[in-house]
Amino acid sequence: MISKKPADSYTVMTEIVLPNDTNVFGNLMGGRLMYWMDIAAAIAAMKHCNAPVVTASVDNISFENPIKLGNTVHIEANVTRAFTTSMEVHLKVWGEDYTQQYRYKSNEAYYTFVALDPNRKPRLVPTLEPVTPEDQHLFDGALRRRQLRLILGGKMKPDDAVELKALFFKEQL
Numbered sequence: 091m092i093s094k095k096p097a098d099s100y101t102v103m104t105e106i107v108l109p110n111d112t113n114v115f116g117n118l119m120g121g122r123l124m125y126w127m128d129i130a131a132a133i134a135a136m137k138h139c140n141a142p143v144v145t146a147s148v149d150n151i152s153f154e155n156p157i158k159l160g161n162t163v164h165i166e167a168n169v170t171r172a173f174t175t176s177m178e179v180h181l182k183v184w185g186e187d188y189t190q191q192y193r194y195k196s197n198e199a200y201y202t203f204v205a206l207d208p209n210r211k212p213r214l215v216p217t218l219e220p221v222t223p224e225d226q227h228l229f230d231g232a233l234r235r236r237q238l239r240l241i242l243g244g245k246m247k248p249d250d251a252v253e254l255k256a257l258f259f260k261e262q263l
Contacts, residue, residue: 091214095219096218099167102130134169137169139215146203146204148200150199154195155185155197165183169218175205176215178232180198233253241254
């Protein structure tokens with residue numbers, strides 16, 4: 091299986107915030123944004139593995155700045171690390187106000203996807219080769235984030251999270 095680079099999965103999705111997408115304050119509803127983010131992340135994951143994917147988890151999404159009615163939403167997504175059958179996708183979300191001519195960060199998050207074979211069973215995915223320093227930084231952190239997700243999901247014992255424990259405990263000499 092051929093290894094891929096993060097740029098191979100890079101995806102940008104753009105939407106305009108219409109009245110039906112907003113809450114009573116004229117801000118983009120969080121659920122609508124999460125829906126769009128899931129689509130952009132799935133496209134990035136499918137570009138990486140050339141197969142259908144399903145969402146396995148969504149990490150913390152903190153909304154830094156609201157996106158207003160009439161503004162444009164830009165969602166950037168790319169795979170940060172590939173495991174055996176799953177991939178972590180990092181998303182950055184930007185709002186753009188064309189009237190005031192400025193772009194601002196709205197939020198970012200990590201989604202995890204599993205690739206499926208024709209029988210809808212998990213299938214192997216290509217490995218990922220980081221290229222830039224930012225690629226490497228996201229790649230290195232992905233294993234710790236994965237271990238945290240597995241612990242919180244009850245699929246890993248905290249004592250088995252070697253990478254995560256290394257952040258908190260120094261090795262005894």
